[in-house]
Amino acid sequence: MSKYWLFLAIFILGADTASFAQAQGPQSIRPRPQPGVKTPSPSTIMIATGDIDSTEARVISEMARSLNDGVSLRVIPMIGQGSIQNISDLLTIKTLDVAVIQYDVLSQFRKTQKINLIENKLQYITKLYSQEIHLLSKMQFTCLADLNGRKVNFGTRNSGAALTAEIIFSAHNIKVQPIYIDQIEALEKLKTGEIDASFYVGGKPSSVFRTIKHTDRVHFLDIDYIDQLQQDYLPGIVTHDDYPDLVSSDETVSTVSVSSVLVMAGHKSQSEQFRRLTSFSDKLFENIDNFKTRDYHEKWQEVNLVSPIVGWTRFPAAQNWLDQNAAKLAKAEALAGKTVTSAAQTTLSADGQNAEQVRAMLNKFLQTQGSGNPANREELFNQFVRWYEKQSR
Structure with a gap:
């Protein structure tokens, strides 16, 4: 069994186990099936996330744990291979319903038409939260320009992070030597000096940095929010509260961030998949406030259901829910x-x-x-x- 599918099996099993454990609690009691009465199968929704250490993997796992009731809905998280692969999988794997995709990747696909008329083939359910861009370098480098000509990890080849890294460095007119390895391996190479910096896109605080500290002679570099980035990105910061082992208490790192979006392939309104996705989006929207508590990742606080994704069409059932609840939301x-x-x-x-x-x-x-x-x-x-x-x- 490959490493990828092993991770997938473990992740799905973990999500189901967590859902089962929650179901035993006093606030999540499932109705007992009546003898002789056939219980209808729940609507099953499979969602592709980022890598196993990513914030979106945790967020979607929390979503599954909360929304799975064993009766009407079952959400199954799937470890994905980044935003670019998630787009391909959405369009080719019929059993995959939804994926978390970076907005800048969607924007680039639309601008370049890498997939013809992709804006007519994908729809979004909602914008989720911002993913901060982390640029961790050796201590000797003090600004982005210092990395000119240096070895910088972009993440795995053809990943969303790699595309973002290309855009960021190009916008700043900085040419680096890109290295394409996963983040865990990159951090080890950064410690030993084999590479000079590593670029990572993920919602803060990300558990991927748990293995490295300021004492390893590394720090985060500022990334300026220049004009060329303002169409697809937002300003962001990283502080001591986010990474106490990497950022000093009196330091604030300025960076940029990119929105993560819950995306699906377009489906005919009469299809079974459309019905299942309607059930999912309705239940997610109805329960969104429940996720904005201390029991869940702090990134849930950033979710604003009504935020539009410019240039893209929202799933009609999701838009219908927003229209029907407009007064309450306002x-x-x-x-x-x-x-x-x-x-x-x-x-x-x-x-x-x-x-x-x-x-x-x-x-x-x-x-x-x-x-x-x-x-x-x-x-x-x-x-x-x-x-x-x-x-x-």
Whole structure:
């Protein structure tokens, strides 16, 4: 059995075991089947994630554990081989229903038409969260330009991370020697000095960095959010709270991030797969607030169901759910916005800042980060609050 399929078997077994364990708890009691009554099979949805150490693997595993009820729905996570392969698998493997794909990969496929009219072949259910771009290098390098001509791991060949690395370095006019190995191997080679840096895309905090520390003479490099990146990326930061063994308590690393998207192949509305996907998207949307608690990965806090993915069509059943619940969602979003703004204003006011000063600082922040897409203003505002805290230290 290959390593890939072994991981897949272990991952699926783990998800089912977790679902079974949760079902024994007092809050997840399944109805007993009645004697002589045939229980209908649940709608089964298979979702391709990233590698086994990725944040999306954990997030989709949590999704499966929560949504699986043994009666109407069963979600099965599958370890994928990156965004590019996930696109291919969605279009060729009939049993694969959904995949987590980086937005920049979708954007590149659409721009280059690597797959003809791909925007008509794929649909999205929802935007998930931002995946931060991590560039870990030897301590001797202090900025991105220092890596010119150096050996940098891009991740496995033809992966989403490799494509992102090519885009980032090209945008900054930096030519490196790309190495294509998995991240775990790359970190070991970084420790021994065989490579100079390693590029990784993943939601923070990522468990992939658990094997390396600041004492290994490595650190994260800043990646500037330049104009060429603002169409497909967002600003991001990495702090001591994310990686206490790699980032000092008084340090904030500026980087960029890319949205992860829950994507499916388009299906006819009369098909069985369309019906199953409708059941899945409805249940996910109905329970989205349950994921935004401390019991789940913090990245769930970033999920905003109504966020559009420009240039792509949302799954009709998912859009229908949003339309039917528009008033409730608008009310919740307004309340959340007031809460965030109030908390930020409280933080700023505690330092003696009035509204005009806050506005001036926000303008300054936008000048340093770029205005970006108006649809990303919420993410930019959150980054502004963090940026302000950094300035006031």
